[in-house]
Amino acid sequence: MRVSGWVAAVALMFSTGAALPRQAATPGRDDAIAQSREAEGISPGQLLDLRLRGGGDQRVLYLSPAKPVAVVVMLPGGAGDIGLEGDGGIRHGNNFLVRTRDLWVQHGYAVLIPDTIDHASLRGDRSSADYAAAVVDLAGFARSRASAPVFLLGTSQGAIAAVNGAAHAPQGLISGLILTESVSRIGGSGESVFSAAPQDVRVPALVVANRDDQCDVAPPPDAPRIVAAMRNSPDAHVAFVNGGTAASGRACGSLTPHGYYGIEPQVVDLIAGWMEAHR
Numbered sequence: 655m656r657v658s659g660w661v662a663a664v665a666l667m668f669s670t671g672a673a674l675p676r677q678a679a680t681p682g683r684d685d686a687i688a689q690s691r692e693a694e695g696i697s698p699g700q701l702l703d704l705r706l707r708g709g710g711d712q713r714v715l716y717l718s719p720a721k722p723v724a725v726v727v728m729l730p731g732g733a734g735d736i737g738l739e740g741d742g743g744i745r746h747g748n749n750f751l752v753r754t755r756d757l758w759v760q761h762g763y764a765v766l767i768p769d770t771i772d773h774a775s776l777r778g779d780r781s782s783a784d785y786a787a788a789v790v791d792l793a794g795f796a797r798s799r800a801s802a803p804v805f806l807l808g809t810s811q812g813a814i815a816a817v818n819g820a821a822h823a824p825q826g827l828i829s830g831l832i833l834t835e836s837v838s839r840i841g842g843s844g845e846s847v848f849s850a851a852p853q854d855v856r857v858p859a860l861v862v863a864n865r866d867d868q869c870d871v872a873p874p875p876d877a878p879r880i881v882a883a884m885r886n887s888p889d890a891h892v893a894f895v896n897g898g899t900a901a902s903g904r905a906c907g908s909l910t911p912h913g914y915y916g917i918e919p920q921v922v923d924l925i926a927g928w929m930e931a932h933r
Contacts, residue, residue: 725764725766727806731837734780736770764799764800778844780812805831806830808834813836829858833859833860847880852883864894867911877894
């Protein structure tokens with residue numbers, strides 16, 4: 655099936671979502687974020703439910719400026735369960751991609767953030783054929799939603815899903831792949847980016863690595879190995895960053911250098927600049 659027809663078929667599997675009501679912010683940082691969102695004219699977004707071709711329901715959050723220059727399908731790490739509530743609340747919002755969603759919209763990008771399928775843990779499943787199909791479905795919906803280039807962006811364990819989706823996407827569906835603090839060593843999930851057929855990625859790819867990341871399953875020196883594994887990408891390279899602070903005792907936690915805590919704007923600017931060059 656041609657990409658255009660396949661995208662239309664995927665779009666029909668989504669229910670029509672309603673705009674979310676604006677949520678009352680909690681004092682402090684959340685209140686500042688809410689005020690910034692109002693000032694930038696960013697809407698709270700839409701919740702949509704996807705019945706996947708392989709079965710199961712997946713809830714997604716979609717945010718967009720009026721005229722997005724591209725859509726970024728964001729694949730969080732950890733268990734993948736961000737806890738999207740029916741009223742627009744997010745139970746687990748610390749992940750780098752989730753907490754920076756407004757920054758991407760300010761750069762002109764729409765973002766599509768999936769919750770887990772039926773709220774099950776994704777650990778150990780992100781390199782599977784079934785989850786590759788789910789990521790491709792998400793990319794197809796993103797393309798149909800905005801008629802703009804689509805990028806896959808995965809962080810930590812989510813980088814496995816991003817590689818898997820890019821390796822199985824129909825030609826022309828996605829414009830590029832971005833991996834941040836990629837899980838490159840086998841840990842508790844039993845999989846890594848090398849389990850997800852990186853040799854089959856045939857789109858431009860950026861691997862971002864923080865030299866100050868202390869996560870044992872995502873060592874920064876592995877970034878060049880990841881690029882080398884994507885040997886069929888026409889343009890794959892590493893971008894190193896430095897810094898971040900640790901508000902968590904877990905080296906692989908979101909609020910540490912592994913999750914770019916404290917240097918979010920720098921990393922978002924870097925990736926946005928790369929996507930601009932590959933749209």
